Amino acid sequence: MRVVTEIAEVRDVRASMAEPYGLVPTMGFLHEGHLSLVRQARVECESVAVSIYVNPTQFGPSEDLEAYPSDLEQDLRMLESEGVDLVWTPTTEVIYPSGFQTWVTVNEISKHLEGTQRLGHFRGVATVVAKLFNVFQPQRAYFGQKDAQQMVLIRRMAVDLNFPIEVIACPTVREEDGLAMSSRNSYLNTEERKAATVLFRALTIASEAFKEGELDAGELRSLMSETITSEPLAQEQYVSVADPNTLEELQGKVQRALLSMAVYVGDTRLIDNVVVGEESK
Numbered sequence: 001m002r003v004v005t006e007i008a009e010v011r012d013v014r015a016s017m018a019e020p021y022g023l024v025p026t027m028g029f030l031h032e033g034h035l036s037l038v039r040q041a042r043v044e045c046e047s048v049a050v051s052i053y054v055n056p057t058q059f060g061p062s063e064d065l066e067a068y069p070s071d072l073e074q075d076l077r078m079l080e081s082e083g084v085d086l087v088w089t090p091t092t093e094v095i096y097p098s099g100f101q102t103w104v105t106v107n108e109i110s111k112h113l114e115g116t117q118r119l120g121h122f123r124g125v126a127t128v129v130a131k132l133f134n135v136f137q138p139q140r141a142y143f144g145q146k147d148a149q150q151m152v153l154i155r156r157m158a159v160d161l162n163f164p165i166e167v168i169a170c171p172t173v174r175e176e177d178g179l180a181m182s183s184r185n186s187y188l189n190t191e192e193r194k195a196a197t198v199l200f201r202a203l204t205i206a207s208e209a210f211k212e213g214e215l216d217a218g219e220l221r222s223l224m225s226e227t228i229t230s231e232p233l234a235q236e237q238y239v240s241v242a243d244p245n246t247l248e249e250l251q252g253k254v255q256r257a258l259l260s261m262a263v264y265v266g267d268t269r270l271i272d273n274v275v276v277g278e279e280s281k
């Protein structure tokens, strides 16, 4: 496994890598969720590259950039044992050199859900992923359904900017009690860790109600909110029943929907989602 920091080194290693070649972008502090993406890429591609970069431009001024967890040595050990070929760990000087002023904005998709709470977040995400796509030039790129809006946004950007890259969605990996794996789970103390299962409980209650015939978007939102309210350590930021493709909030009866939420558990902001309903033919 080659671990490099400079763009020229990525291009150099990339030139000798077998194709099709898959990319897994990450912010490090890897867990089984990240590794599931790497494994899927490993199965579907001849070679696999991973980026580890905590992108400052996707963090708001009051967010957790400074506190974001990292353990590069452990990450590299994990990636080595997954058979990864290339890892890029750029510095911010490499990604945003002096004079940098070109940004990628995905207009409509960025306005909803996370975009209403994290201003500028998706401009940072779209810009850094466009840069990763340009530097790595993979045939495939793997993203987690855990960040459903990011997934939709990257797909849109890849089409709009003509990146010849297949963007592949991988299912959310969960702990045994349902909590979606996240590097941010490391912020939770023991009590908060127990309380954090409320996100998956709320999603499960709403998706089961949907399967039993509760198709009203407002009722589904209420079911999620009530469940979150029942957990004293949890504070809802938003719950949503949205169109899985446009991310617009739905009203009335729904056929297929992205159920999602952002919830503070103590000081830690967690997100989760599930999709309900059949894809229309």
Ligand code: AMP
Residues within 6 Å of the ligand: 025, 026, 027, 028, 032, 033, 034, 036, 037, 142, 143, 144, 145, 146, 147, 170, 171, 172, 173, 174, 180, 181, 182, 183
């Ligand atoms: P991050 O390091 O949080 O930026 O995540 C890097 C990639 O891993 C993103 O595509 C995430 O959606 C994905 N990811 C994070 N957590 C999970 C999870 N629990 N299951 C599946 N994918 C995940």
